[in-house]
Amino acid sequence: MLRAPEQEGSSATPQRAYDSGGRLAVGHSPSRILVLLVRNLRRSLLGSAGALAVTIIVFMAIGAPLLSPYDPTALDLTQSLRAPTWARRQVAGHMFGTDALGRDVLSRVIYGSRVSLIVGLTGVIVSGAVGTTLGLLSGYFGGRLDGIVMRIVDVQLGFPDILLAISIMAVIGPGLTNLVLVLGLTGWSTYARIVRAEVLSLREREFIQAARAVGVADRRVLLKHVLPNALGPIIVLASFGVASNIITESSLSFLGIGVKPSTPTWGSILADGRDYIRDAWWLTTFPGLATMITVGSVNIIGDWLRDYLDPKLRLER
Numbered sequence: 001m002l003r004a005p006e007q008e009g010s011s012a013t014p015q016r017a018y019d020s021g022g023r024l025a026v027g028h029s030p031s032r033i034l035v036l037l038v039r040n041l042r043r044s045l046l047g048s049a050g051a052l053a054v055t056i057i058v059f060m061a062i063g064a065p066l067l068s069p070y071d072p073t074a075l076d077l078t079q080s081l082r083a084p085t086w087a088r089r090q091v092a093g094h095m096f097g098t099d100a101l102g103r104d105v106l107s108r109v110i111y112g113s114r115v116s117l118i119v120g121l122t123g124v125i126v127s128g129a130v131g132t133t134l135g136l137l138s139g140y141f142g143g144r145l146d147g148i149v150m151r152i153v154d155v156q157l158g159f160p161d162i163l164l165a166i167s168i169m170a171v172i173g174p175g176l177t178n179l180v181l182v183l184g185l186t187g188w189s190t191y192a193r194i195v196r197a198e199v200l201s202l203r204e205r206e207f208i209q210a211a212r213a214v215g216v217a218d219r220r221v222l223l224k225h226v227l228p229n230a231l232g233p234i235i236v237l238a239s240f241g242v243a244s245n246i247i248t249e250s251s252l253s254f255l256g257i258g259v260k261p262s263t264p265t266w267g268s269i270l271a272d273g274r275d276y277i278r279d280a281w282w283l284t285t286f287p288g289l290a291t292m293i294t295v296g297s298v299n300i301i302g303d304w305l306r307d308y309l310d311p312k313l314r315l316e317r
Contacts, residue, residue: 040308044304046300046303046304047300047301047303047304049300050296050297050298050299050301050304051297051301053293053294053296053297054294054297054298054301057113057117057293057294057297058117060110060113061110061114061116061117064110064113064114067110068104068106068107068110068111069094069095069104069106069107070094070104070106070107072103072104072107072108072110072111072264073103073262073264074102074103074104075101075102075103076098076101076102076103077102078102079094079098079102080098080099080100080101080102081097081098081099081100081276081279081280082094082097082102083097083280083282084096084097084282087282094106096109096282096286097280097282097283099269099272099273099280100275100276100280105269105282105283105286105287106286107264108264108269108287109264109266109269109286109287109290111264112264112266112268112269112287112290113266113294115176115249115253115259115263115265115266116246116249116250116265116266116291117246118176118180119176119180119245119246119249119259120241120242120243120245120246120249121242122184123179123180123183123184123187123241123242123245124187124238124242124245126180126181126183126184126185126188127184127185127186127187127188127190127241128188128191128238128241130184130185130188130191130192131187131188131189131190131191131192131194131195132191132192132195132234134149134188134192135149135191135192135193135194135195135196135198135199136195136199136222136226136230137149137222138150138192138199139195139198139199139200139203140199140203140218140221140222140226141218146196149192149196150193150196152189153192153193156189157189157190157193161186161244161248162248162251164186165182165183165186165248166252166255166257168182168185168186169182169252169257169258170257173257174256174257174258174259174260174261175259175260176260176263179249179252179258179259183245183248183249187241187245190237190241191237194233194234194237195230195233195234198229198230198233199226199230202226202229202230203226207225208221208225208226211225232309233309235305235309236302236305236306236309239298239299239301239302239305240298240299240302242298243294243295243298243299243302246291246294246298247291247295249265249267250265250267250270250291251267252267253265253266253267253271254267254268254270254271256268266287266288266290266291267287269283269284269286269287270283270284270287270288273287
């Protein structure tokens with residue numbers, strides 16, 4: 001059972017997110033949580049495959065300068081639209097072929113993973129921080145603040161995220177920083193609604209009422225007792241948010257209003273290859289596969305996290 005701390009100055013640890021079955025608990029140390037996650041992940045074939053794929057992509061992005069055989073922005077018109085070497089039964093050359101300007105597609109795909117991961121992760125951090133904060137305050141204090149926040153959320157949810165992002169990017173212009181801010185400010189509403197719903201349920205629980213009854217400050221109740229118990233849905237939502245941000249970034253870059261054209265991204269590579277899709281299939285195939293594998297792997301991890309953090313699903317460790 002969840003219990004309330006005895007007094008405000010007590011050193012009681014935060015309440016557990018789930019209190020049975022040996023499941024993930026925020027009261028555990030970070031190393032213990034990591035051990036529990038890895039132990040359960042190893043028993044999920046799809047989850048392990050998704051984690052392996054994401055790990056490879058992360059290392060590819062980090063080691064891009066070492067892994068890329070060519071400069072991704074170097075032009076060589078003498079090598080324009082060269083097919084992959086293995087398709088021409090050659091050993092040396094361009095493994096994924098070249099584009100219309102003679103740039104190596106493999107190198108551009110490798111460097112494109114950097115942009116996708118940066119946008120996916122930082123966009124989730126911005127939207128998660130804003131949405132979680134507003135959701136906590138709105139659900140816990142209620143009243144006029146709750147009404148204002150929820151009306152803003154209702155208005156924003158009336159517009160498709162991609163349409164709203166296109167409109168804002170068309171006004172402020174392309175750029176990595178602009179794109180991250182736009183994705184963060186267009187995605188916070190979902191976090192706010194989910195967190196608010198969790199807080200509305202949690203604030204009536206006995207351990208929260210007991211903490212408030214003994215004089216624990218509201219800020220301490222929110223940070224030490226309410227937020228840890230709402231982390232499960234936030235983590236799952238964030239995992240799917242990373243995949244959604246990667247797709248949005250590729251879509252905006254494909255339209256030419258995402259990251260600046262001089263920066264290689266999977267979306268811009270697809271845009272460069274759309275005029276040669278019949279004669280140079282590799283220009284769209286490889287960045288498309290990279291996007292599909294990354295988004296699919298992140299979604300698989302999100303499904304596994306949802307099952308793992310759901311207290312109704314008693315997954316054995």
